[in-house]
Amino acid sequence: MNSSLLLASDDLRCEIAPALGGSVAGLWLGQVPVLRSTAAAALTSVRNAGSYPLVPFSNRVGHGSLRWAGTDHPLVVAESFEPHAIHGVGWLRPWIVLEASAQFALLSFEHQADESWPFAFDASQAFRLQGAELELTLSITNQSAVAAPVGLGWHPYFVKRADTHVRFAASGRWEMGDDKLPTRRALSAGLDRDCEGLDVDHCFDGWNGVLHLTDNQLHTTVTSSLRYVVVYTNATRNYVAIEPVSHVNNAINLLEQGRASASELGVCVLQPGESMSAQMSIHVERIQ
Secondary structure (H helix, E strand, O other), X not given: OOOXXXXXXXXXXXXXXXOOOOEEEEXXXXXXXXXXXXXXXXXXXXXXXXXXXXXXXXXXXXXXEEEEOOEEEEOOOOOOOOOOEEOEXXXXXXXXXXXXXXXEEEEEEEEXXXXXXXXXXXXXXEEEEEOOEEEEEEEEEXXXXXXXXXXXXXXXXXXXXXXXXXXXXXXXXXXXXXOOOEEEEEEOOEEEEEOOOOOEEEEEEOOOOEEEEEOOOEEEEEEEOOOEEEEEEOOOOOEEEXXXXXXXXXXXXXXXXXXXXXXXXXXXXXXXXXXXEEEEEXXXXXXX
Protein backbone atom coordinates (compact mmCIF):
# COMPACT_ATOMS: atom_id res chain seq x y z
CA MET A 1 0.00 0.00 0.00
CA ASN A 2 1.36 3.44 -0.90
CA SER A 3 2.25 5.81 1.89
CA SER A 4 1.01 9.39 1.90
CA LEU A 5 2.66 12.20 -0.04
CA LEU A 6 3.32 15.71 1.24
CA LEU A 7 3.61 18.67 -1.14
CA ALA A 8 4.59 22.11 0.17
CA SER A 9 5.05 25.51 -1.46
CA ASP A 10 5.47 28.75 0.46
CA ASP A 11 2.77 28.49 3.14
CA LEU A 12 0.52 26.06 1.25
CA ARG A 13 0.60 22.37 2.20
CA CYS A 14 -1.16 19.43 0.52
CA GLU A 15 -1.27 15.80 1.70
CA ILE A 16 -2.22 13.07 -0.78
CA ALA A 17 -3.43 9.56 0.06
CA PRO A 18 -2.80 7.42 -3.05
CA ALA A 19 -4.19 4.21 -1.53
CA LEU A 20 -7.45 5.91 -0.59
CA GLY A 21 -8.78 6.67 -4.05
CA GLY A 22 -5.89 8.93 -5.03
CA SER A 23 -7.50 11.52 -2.76
CA VAL A 24 -6.31 14.78 -1.27
CA ALA A 25 -6.40 14.16 2.47
CA GLY A 26 -6.01 17.84 3.25
CA LEU A 27 -5.01 21.27 2.02
CA TRP A 28 -3.87 23.98 4.44
CA LEU A 29 -2.66 27.58 4.18
CA GLY A 30 -0.45 27.76 7.24
CA GLN A 31 -2.63 26.19 9.93
CA VAL A 32 -5.91 27.20 8.28
CA PRO A 33 -7.68 24.34 6.45
CA VAL A 34 -8.80 25.22 2.92
CA LEU A 35 -10.49 21.89 2.30
CA ARG A 36 -12.09 19.64 4.87
CA SER A 37 -8.74 18.29 6.00
CA THR A 38 -7.37 15.31 7.91
CA ALA A 39 -3.73 14.35 8.28
CA ALA A 40 -3.20 11.56 5.76
CA ALA A 41 -1.92 9.19 8.45
CA ALA A 42 -5.24 9.57 10.30
CA LEU A 43 -7.51 9.33 7.25
CA THR A 44 -9.30 5.97 7.23
CA SER A 45 -12.02 6.57 4.62
CA VAL A 46 -12.01 8.38 1.30
CA ARG A 47 -15.47 9.63 2.29
CA ASN A 48 -13.72 11.96 4.76
CA ALA A 49 -11.04 13.20 2.36
CA GLY A 50 -10.64 16.80 1.32
CA SER A 51 -11.09 15.93 -2.36
CA TYR A 52 -11.17 12.91 -4.64
CA PRO A 53 -11.17 12.30 -8.40
CA LEU A 54 -14.33 11.55 -10.38
CA VAL A 55 -13.56 9.04 -13.13
CA PRO A 56 -14.99 7.69 -15.46
CA PHE A 57 -18.14 9.61 -14.53
CA SER A 58 -19.29 12.19 -12.01
CA ASN A 59 -22.25 12.21 -9.67
CA ARG A 60 -24.89 9.52 -10.28
CA VAL A 61 -25.82 6.90 -12.84
CA GLY A 62 -29.49 6.41 -12.08
CA HIS A 63 -30.36 3.24 -10.14
CA GLY A 64 -27.03 1.68 -11.07
CA SER A 65 -28.28 1.04 -14.59
CA LEU A 66 -26.19 2.27 -17.50
CA ARG A 67 -27.75 2.06 -20.95
CA TRP A 68 -25.24 2.57 -23.75
CA ALA A 69 -25.40 1.75 -27.47
CA GLY A 70 -28.59 -0.22 -26.95
CA THR A 71 -27.17 -2.41 -24.18
CA ASP A 72 -28.05 -2.34 -20.48
CA HIS A 73 -25.11 -2.55 -18.07
CA PRO A 74 -26.05 -3.09 -14.40
CA LEU A 75 -23.48 -1.31 -12.20
CA VAL A 76 -22.42 -2.07 -8.67
CA VAL A 77 -23.97 0.40 -6.21
CA ALA A 78 -21.14 0.91 -3.73
CA GLU A 79 -22.90 3.03 -1.11
CA SER A 80 -25.59 1.33 1.01
CA PHE A 81 -27.51 4.58 1.46
CA GLU A 82 -27.58 5.29 -2.30
CA PRO A 83 -29.81 3.59 -4.88
CA HIS A 84 -27.51 4.90 -7.63
CA ALA A 85 -23.95 4.24 -8.79
CA ILE A 86 -22.04 7.33 -7.71
CA HIS A 87 -18.82 9.23 -8.52
CA GLY A 88 -17.23 6.62 -10.78
CA VAL A 89 -14.75 3.99 -9.62
CA GLY A 90 -11.44 5.85 -9.28
CA TRP A 91 -12.22 7.20 -5.80
CA LEU A 92 -12.85 3.66 -4.50
CA ARG A 93 -9.60 2.08 -5.75
CA PRO A 94 -5.91 2.56 -4.87
CA TRP A 95 -3.69 4.60 -7.19
CA ILE A 96 -0.01 4.01 -7.92
CA VAL A 97 2.64 6.70 -7.42
CA LEU A 98 4.66 7.18 -10.60
CA GLU A 99 6.57 10.29 -9.54
CA ALA A 100 6.82 12.42 -6.41
CA SER A 101 8.85 15.43 -5.31
CA ALA A 102 8.46 18.34 -2.91
CA GLN A 103 5.96 20.16 -5.12
CA PHE A 104 4.77 17.58 -7.67
CA ALA A 105 3.17 14.13 -7.74
CA LEU A 106 1.93 11.89 -10.55
CA LEU A 107 -0.46 9.01 -9.86
CA SER A 108 -1.95 6.35 -12.11
CA PHE A 109 -4.86 3.92 -12.03
CA GLU A 110 -5.70 1.08 -14.41
CA HIS A 111 -9.26 -0.21 -14.63
CA GLN A 112 -10.23 -3.52 -16.16
CA ALA A 113 -13.85 -3.88 -17.21
CA ASP A 114 -15.93 -5.18 -14.30
CA GLU A 115 -19.36 -4.87 -12.71
CA SER A 116 -18.57 -1.35 -11.48
CA TRP A 117 -17.81 -0.08 -15.02
CA PRO A 118 -17.97 -2.16 -18.21
CA PHE A 119 -15.20 -0.34 -20.15
CA ALA A 120 -11.46 -0.62 -19.53
CA PHE A 121 -9.48 2.59 -19.09
CA ASP A 122 -6.27 4.09 -17.74
CA ALA A 123 -6.30 7.28 -15.68
CA SER A 124 -3.67 9.61 -14.28
CA GLN A 125 -3.62 12.49 -11.83
CA ALA A 126 -0.98 15.19 -11.61
CA PHE A 127 -0.69 17.48 -8.57
CA ARG A 128 1.51 20.57 -8.56
CA LEU A 129 1.95 23.25 -5.89
CA GLN A 130 3.17 26.62 -7.11
CA GLY A 131 3.15 29.55 -4.71
CA ALA A 132 -0.35 29.75 -3.23
CA GLU A 133 -1.97 27.47 -5.85
CA LEU A 134 -2.66 23.77 -6.17
CA GLU A 135 -2.94 22.67 -9.81
CA LEU A 136 -4.53 19.35 -10.70
CA THR A 137 -4.78 17.52 -14.02
CA LEU A 138 -6.92 14.42 -14.51
CA SER A 139 -6.68 12.30 -17.67
CA ILE A 140 -8.35 9.17 -19.01
CA THR A 141 -7.61 6.88 -21.98
CA ASN A 142 -10.14 4.41 -23.33
CA GLN A 143 -8.48 0.98 -23.27
CA SER A 144 -11.56 -0.98 -24.33
CA ALA A 145 -12.12 -2.34 -27.82
CA VAL A 146 -15.25 -0.22 -28.37
CA ALA A 147 -16.22 3.43 -28.17
CA ALA A 148 -16.99 4.31 -24.55
CA PRO A 149 -18.61 7.25 -22.74
CA VAL A 150 -16.33 9.03 -20.27
CA GLY A 151 -16.53 11.84 -17.77
CA LEU A 152 -14.08 13.56 -15.45
CA GLY A 153 -14.21 15.84 -12.46
CA TRP A 154 -13.20 16.49 -8.87
CA HIS A 155 -15.10 16.46 -5.59
CA PRO A 156 -13.39 18.96 -3.25
CA TYR A 157 -15.04 19.81 0.08
CA PHE A 158 -14.23 23.39 1.07
CA VAL A 159 -14.52 24.39 4.71
CA LYS A 160 -17.73 26.32 5.34
CA ARG A 161 -17.29 29.05 7.93
CA ALA A 162 -19.98 31.29 9.42
CA ASP A 163 -19.50 33.97 6.74
CA THR A 164 -18.57 31.87 3.69
CA HIS A 165 -19.84 33.38 0.45
CA VAL A 166 -19.94 31.63 -2.94
CA ARG A 167 -19.96 33.47 -6.27
CA PHE A 168 -19.88 32.21 -9.85
CA ALA A 169 -21.63 32.78 -13.18
CA ALA A 170 -23.54 30.15 -15.15
CA SER A 171 -26.37 29.98 -17.69
CA GLY A 172 -28.43 27.02 -16.49
CA ARG A 173 -29.22 24.74 -13.55
CA TRP A 174 -30.52 21.17 -13.64
CA GLU A 175 -33.40 20.76 -11.23
CA MET A 176 -33.37 17.67 -9.01
CA GLY A 177 -36.10 15.18 -8.23
CA ASP A 178 -36.62 13.53 -4.86
CA ASP A 179 -34.48 10.65 -6.16
CA LYS A 180 -31.47 13.01 -6.55
CA LEU A 181 -31.54 12.71 -10.33
CA PRO A 182 -31.93 15.71 -12.67
CA THR A 183 -35.39 16.35 -14.08
CA ARG A 184 -35.16 19.44 -16.26
CA ARG A 185 -32.93 22.39 -17.09
CA ALA A 186 -33.88 25.87 -15.89
CA LEU A 187 -32.23 29.20 -16.63
CA SER A 188 -29.81 30.29 -13.91
CA ALA A 189 -27.25 33.06 -13.60
CA GLY A 190 -25.24 31.00 -11.08
CA LEU A 191 -24.89 31.91 -7.41
CA ASP A 192 -23.85 34.98 -5.46
CA ARG A 193 -24.92 33.96 -1.96
CA ASP A 194 -23.83 33.56 1.63
CA CYS A 195 -23.60 29.85 2.39
CA GLU A 196 -25.27 30.09 5.77
CA GLY A 197 -28.78 28.77 5.16
CA LEU A 198 -27.98 27.84 1.55
CA ASP A 199 -29.55 24.54 0.48
CA VAL A 200 -28.27 23.47 -2.93
CA ASP A 201 -27.44 20.18 -4.64
CA HIS A 202 -27.47 20.98 -8.34
CA CYS A 203 -25.40 20.83 -11.50
CA PHE A 204 -24.94 24.20 -13.20
CA ASP A 205 -24.03 24.45 -16.88
CA GLY A 206 -22.63 27.30 -18.91
CA TRP A 207 -20.12 27.89 -16.12
CA ASN A 208 -17.27 30.17 -17.13
CA GLY A 209 -14.76 28.10 -15.17
CA VAL A 210 -14.17 30.56 -12.32
CA LEU A 211 -15.66 30.40 -8.81
CA HIS A 212 -14.91 32.46 -5.69
CA LEU A 213 -15.29 31.46 -2.04
CA THR A 214 -14.65 34.13 0.59
CA ASP A 215 -14.86 34.25 4.38
CA ASN A 216 -13.17 36.20 7.18
CA GLN A 217 -9.94 34.21 6.76
CA LEU A 218 -9.51 33.20 3.13
CA HIS A 219 -10.29 34.11 -0.45
CA THR A 220 -10.24 30.92 -2.52
CA THR A 221 -10.51 30.95 -6.30
CA VAL A 222 -11.37 27.73 -8.11
CA THR A 223 -10.70 27.65 -11.84
CA SER A 224 -11.22 24.80 -14.28
CA SER A 225 -11.21 23.87 -17.94
CA LEU A 226 -14.59 22.20 -17.35
CA ARG A 227 -17.88 24.00 -17.96
CA TYR A 228 -20.20 22.25 -15.53
CA VAL A 229 -20.05 22.62 -11.75
CA VAL A 230 -21.98 20.77 -9.06
CA VAL A 231 -22.51 22.73 -5.83
CA TYR A 232 -23.69 20.97 -2.69
CA THR A 233 -24.28 22.23 0.84
CA ASN A 234 -27.07 22.61 3.37
CA ALA A 235 -27.53 23.64 6.99
CA THR A 236 -26.35 20.25 8.27
CA ARG A 237 -23.01 20.39 6.42
CA ASN A 238 -19.82 22.11 7.58
CA TYR A 239 -18.49 22.18 4.04
CA VAL A 240 -19.36 23.42 0.56
CA ALA A 241 -18.71 20.85 -2.14
CA ILE A 242 -17.60 22.60 -5.34
CA GLU A 243 -17.26 19.99 -8.09
CA PRO A 244 -15.96 20.95 -11.55
CA VAL A 245 -17.26 18.21 -13.86
CA SER A 246 -17.46 17.45 -17.56
CA HIS A 247 -21.12 16.50 -17.76
CA VAL A 248 -24.59 16.73 -16.21
CA ASN A 249 -25.58 14.23 -13.52
CA ASN A 250 -26.88 10.96 -15.05
CA ALA A 251 -25.96 12.39 -18.46
CA ILE A 252 -25.53 9.13 -20.35
CA ASN A 253 -28.98 7.87 -19.42
CA LEU A 254 -30.54 11.26 -20.16
CA LEU A 255 -28.94 11.08 -23.60
CA GLU A 256 -30.28 7.57 -24.19
CA GLN A 257 -33.74 8.80 -23.12
CA GLY A 258 -33.57 11.61 -25.68
CA ARG A 259 -33.91 14.27 -22.98
CA ALA A 260 -31.14 16.47 -24.43
CA SER A 261 -28.26 16.33 -26.89
CA ALA A 262 -24.77 15.07 -26.13
CA SER A 263 -23.38 18.60 -26.35
CA GLU A 264 -26.02 19.96 -23.96
CA LEU A 265 -25.32 17.19 -21.46
CA GLY A 266 -21.55 17.18 -21.82
CA VAL A 267 -21.36 13.54 -22.89
CA CYS A 268 -17.93 12.68 -24.31
CA VAL A 269 -17.31 9.47 -26.26
CA LEU A 270 -13.77 8.18 -26.71
CA GLN A 271 -12.80 5.76 -29.44
CA PRO A 272 -10.38 2.96 -28.48
CA GLY A 273 -7.04 4.53 -27.55
CA GLU A 274 -8.38 8.09 -27.40
CA SER A 275 -7.77 10.29 -24.37
CA MET A 276 -9.37 13.20 -22.52
CA SER A 277 -7.92 15.54 -19.90
CA ALA A 278 -9.22 18.21 -17.54
CA GLN A 279 -7.64 20.81 -15.27
CA MET A 280 -8.57 22.44 -11.97
CA SER A 281 -6.67 24.87 -9.77
CA ILE A 282 -7.27 26.11 -6.24
CA HIS A 283 -5.68 29.49 -5.46
CA VAL A 284 -5.73 30.64 -1.83
CA GLU A 285 -4.93 33.97 -0.22
CA ARG A 286 -5.44 35.35 3.25
CA ILE A 287 -7.98 38.09 3.94
CA GLN A 288 -6.02 41.05 5.28
